[in-house]
Amino acid sequence: MLFMMIVKASKNSEAGNLPNPELIESMTKYNEALVKAGVRVAAKGLHPSSNGIRLSYPEPGGKPVLTAGPFPETAELVAGFFLIDVKSRKEAIEWAMRMPDPQGHGEGQIELRQVFEAPGQTSKHL
Template identity: 40%
Template sequence: MPKYLLIMRGTDESNAAMMANIDEMMATTRQFIEEMVKAGVLLAAEGLDDPGQGVVVDFSGEAPVVTDGPYGETKELFGGFFLLDVASKQEAVEWAKRVPAAPGSKIEVRRVPGSDEVPQVDE
């Protein structure tokens, strides 16, 4: 079965709304994860630390440049993910529509190509 990544993308406003109701959001998220486990579709789920704790390695120059987060002009930040093993993109979308998310958040659905789909380099 194909794998799909449900990428949680939030804004400063949606992240603040989530933090204002963090206990309720965590309980709802735990319940959602349990539903995915019972359905046999969840492979992994992780949240990410505050963007201010990260760094960016920028390869646009001759040598990589490391800059401390947050990420300047970025309006939507990747906050975590669910990795699902489902039969179709539509099934992944149906799960994405059920993600407990704060208003203003977005869930990006991306297929994870299998190893047989990655271009091979002749040696």
Template identity: 40%
Template sequence: MRFLLIIKATEYSEAGLTDNKDFREAFTSYKESLAKKGALLADEKLLPSSTGLRITYSKKEEKPQVLAGPFPINQGLIMEYLLIHVSTEEEALNCALRMPVPKLGGQYEIEMRKLQEKSEPIQDPRIKEIEWSLQDQLNMLKNW
């Protein structure tokens, strides 16, 4: 099962301030431990919302409205996310609970969401062609 651990933005992160060295080291160690056990699929930190755009579609208007950031923190802004793959929801929760929490920056919130599994992944057909070509070449080398 795949889960997204969403770390919500804070006033501290929206101001573009970096966390202290001890927290950064603890967070890096935490992510390395997830990677070593094969659970960490992706992790990305987002820039403050002042660098973003929000596109809103209204039923009344034909064209979308594009707003430039920054956006209010109380609107559930995301600061960072980790995508993990674990066996159970309980294991995902344990991963989230082990995440280091910074001592500065006010309230710290992590949202955990299970990803819906796709029945068939969407794949570029050219990738299949390359895979077949490589398999043919491997077969030729084996018979050589």
């Protein structure tokens, strides 16, 4: 089963503030544990929304409207993600619970979401 652990943005991540060395070390160890367990598919951090572009479709069938960042609502933004391939929802939750505070300022928030897979397709075959 594929799950995405979505690391939500914060004021610090949107300001481009990098984590302190202790958090970087903790996240490195966490990443190594995911790899060693054979569950990590991908993991990436994202640039702040000031470097982003949002496409919206205000009219059905209409052309998209482009809006350049930054975007004001950090609660709606993503700072990074981990894609993991696990045997169950319970295992995905266990891995998410092991992640250090991804922001390191008491602002961390992780959203765990299962990824749709094609019928009959198992995630190990992606």
